[in-house]
Amino acid sequence: MVFPIQIPSDAPFTAEQRAWLNDFLNQVFSSLGQSAAASGPSVPVTVLYGSQTGTAEGLAKKLIKTLKKGNFAPEIHDLATYDRSRLASEKNVLIITSTYGDGEPPDSAAEFHAWLLNGSAPKLDGVSYSILALGDSSYPDFCKCGVEFDTRFAELGATCIHPRVDVDVDADGPYA
Incomplete structure (x- = not known):
């Protein structure tokens, strides 16, 4: 794999998703101070998803397929388990x-969300993270779960x- 990383244009992502993934993956390498040489050690990436209707889960699974083609050691987990x-x-x-709904985490992320925000979560020094938040802008608490995860990860030192x-996310749009 050549640095900088570029997700192929025929990968199952929209242009906006590819741009975000390219930035994310290149930031992983930059933050670790590693090159993207295929001969180097695989970079661990843990993909966690919280999904109500399957959209976030579908994106997570597409991301895992793409990561497996590169110099990554990806894992995928539903936040529920x-x-x-x-x-x-x-x-x-x-x-x-x-x-x-009205700013609630999806059912599969509800327990993780409560645990993270209630003070039980440990310090996250040494953890690097990024968040893709999906929502409907017609609701007043647009992407609230992702915003709260982002805020809390930062507070915990990640x-x-x-x-x-x-x-x-439009039900008929590119992220559906």
Whole structure:
């Protein structure tokens, strides 16, 4: 793989998604001080998703397929079943989550969300992260779950390697 990383134009992502992924993956390498040489050690990436209707889950699965083609060691976990005791030891975390109803986390992320925000979560020094937040801008709490995850990860000492991206998801649009 050549640095900088470029997601192929025929990958199953929109132009906006590819741009975000390119930035995210290049920031991972920059923050780790590693080159993207295929002969080097694989870069661990943990993809966590919270999904109500399947959109965030679908994007997470597409991302995993793309990461497996590169010099990455990706893992994917639904936030509903993710072992939270691992969070502080993760290296690179990408969260893809929706916001449901009036600013609520999706059902699959509700327990993780409560745990993260209620003061039980450990310090996240050494964890690098980025968040793709999905929502509907017609609601007043657009992408609230992603915003709260982003705020809390920063408060716990994690390093943001790419600014959160808030996506207005149209049921018939490119992220569906």
